[in-house]
Amino acid sequence: AQKITQTQPGMFVQEKEAVTLDCTYDTSDQSYGLFWYKQPSSGEMIFLIYQGSYDEQNATEGRYSLNFQKARKSANLVISASQLGDSAMYFCAMRDNTDKLIFGTGTRLQVFP
Amino acid sequence: GAGVSQSPSNKVTEKGKDVELRCDPISGHTALYWYRQSLGQGLEFLIYFQGNSAPDKSGLPSDRFSAERTGGSVSTLTIQRTQQEDSAVYLCASSLGRRRYSETQYFGPGTRLLVL
Numbered sequence: 001a002q003k004i005t006q007t008q009p010g011m012f013v014q015e016k017e018a019v020t021l022d023c024t025y026d027t028s029d030q031s032y033g034l035f036w037y038k039q040p041s042s043g044e045m046i047f048l049i050y051q052g053s054y055d056e057q058n059a060t061e062g063r064y065s066l067n068f069q070k071a072r073k074s075a076n077l078v079i080s081a082s083q084l085g086d087s088a089m090y091f092c093a094m095r096d097n098t099d100k101l102i103f104g105t106g107t108r109l110q111v112f113p
Numbered sequence: 114g115a116g117v118s119q120s121p122s123n124k125v126t127e128k129g130k131d132v133e134l135r136c137d138p139i140s141g142h143t144a145l146y147w148y149r150q151s152l153g154q155g156l157e158f159l160i161y162f163q164g165n166s167a168p169d170k171s172g173l174p175s176d177r178f179s180a181e182r183t184g185g186s187v188s189t190l191t192i193q194r195t196q197q198e199d200s201a202v203y204l205c206a207s208s209l210g211r212r213r214y215s216e217t218q219y220f221g222p223g224t225r226l227l228v229l
Contacts, residue, residue, distance in 0.1 A: 004155075033214040043202060045156075045220035052215050091155060095214050099163070100146065100172070101206075103155040 002027045004092050006104035013082045013111055020067070021077040021107045023092030029053075032096040034075040036066065039089040039106070048090075051075055082111045115140065117221035119205050125227045126195055134190045134224045136205030143210030145188050146218060147180060150202045159203075162188060163210055195228045202226070 003026040013019035025034065036048040051059045051066045059066045067076040079086055087110050093101040118137045126132050138145050147159040158172040162182045173179070177196075182188040192199055202225050206218040 031214050033216075035217065037220075042222075043225075044222045045204065045206075047217050047219065050215065050217060093156075095216070095218075097214065098169075099144070099212060100158045100161055100169070101148075101156070101218060102158070103148075105155045 002029075002094060002096060002098075002102045004094055004102050004104035006092055006107050008107045009105075010108045010110070013079075013109065015084060015111055015113050016081055018078060018080045019082055019109065021079070021090050021092075021109065023075045023077065023104060025073050025075060025092075025094050027073075027094065027096055029096040032094055034066070034068070035093045035095065035101065036064070036075075036077045037091045037093060038086075039091060041088070045091070049077070079109075084111050084113065087111045117205055117207050117219055119203075119221040119224050121224060122222065123225045123227075125229065127229055128197060129194055131191065131193045132195055132226065134192075134203050134226070136188045136190070136207075136221060138186065138188070138205070138207030139219060141209070142207035142219075143185065144208045144212075144216075144218075145182060146206040146208075147188070147190050148204045148206065150204060150223070152201070156204060159190070163212065192226075195226075197228050200226055200228045 034051045038046045065078045089106045092104045145162045148156040161169040177193045180190045202223045204223045205221045
C-alpha cells in the first residue's frame with residue numbers, strides 16, 4: 001500500500017538558515033510523482049515543488065529544492081535562506097497511477113528571528 | 114486567473130442536520146478531488162471525478178457522504194445526518210485531468226465544518 005511518512009512533527013530554524021524537512025514514501029509502482037505543499041495558518045494548500053520518479057536531477061524552485069534519493073525512497077524538502085513567512089505546515093504527498101494524492105501527517109516549521 | 118473556489122468558508126451545524134459544500138474548479142480542469150483534513154492531521158482522500166467517467170468513491174467514510182459534479186464543472190459534497198466526528202476542513206482540488214502521475218493538483222481555501 002502507498003504510504004508517506006513525515007517523522008518530524010515540528011522543526012525550528014533561524015531566519016536566513018537552511019532547513020531540511022524529511023519525507024519517506026512506500027509504493028510498488030515504478031511511475032509516481034512526489035509533491036510538497038505548504039499550508040499557512042490561513043489554511044490554503046500551496047503547491048511548492050514536484051519530483052518525478054524518473055527524473056534524474058533533483059527538482060528546484062527558487063529557494064526550494066528536493067533531495068530525491070530513489071533507492072532510499074526519500075524526498076526531503078530543503079528550504080534555503082529561511083524567511084519568517086516560511087512558518088507553516090509542510091506536507092509531502094505522492095501520486096501514482098491511482099490519480100489521488102496520498103499525504104503525510106505534515107511538519108510544522110517555525111522560523112525565528 | 115481564478116483559482117479553485119469553495120463555499121461556504123465556514124459552516125456550523127447541529128448534529129443530525131444535512132450540509133452541502135460547494136467547489137468550483139479552475140476553468141478547463143476536468144479532474145476534481147475532495148479531501149478532508151481533521152484537526153492537526155494530514156489530508157484524507159474522499160472522492161475523485163474525472164471527466165465523464167464514474168467517480169472514484171473509495172475514500173468516502175460512510176454512506177452519509179455523497180458527491181456529485183454537474184456539467185463537468187461545479188461539485189457538491191453532501192453530508193447527511195452530520196455527526197460530531199465529521200467536523201473538519203473539507204478541501205477541494207482540481208487538475209488538468211490528463212491522468213499523469215506528474216500532474217499537480219491545485220487546492221481551494223477549504224470549508225471549515227463544525228458539527229455541534
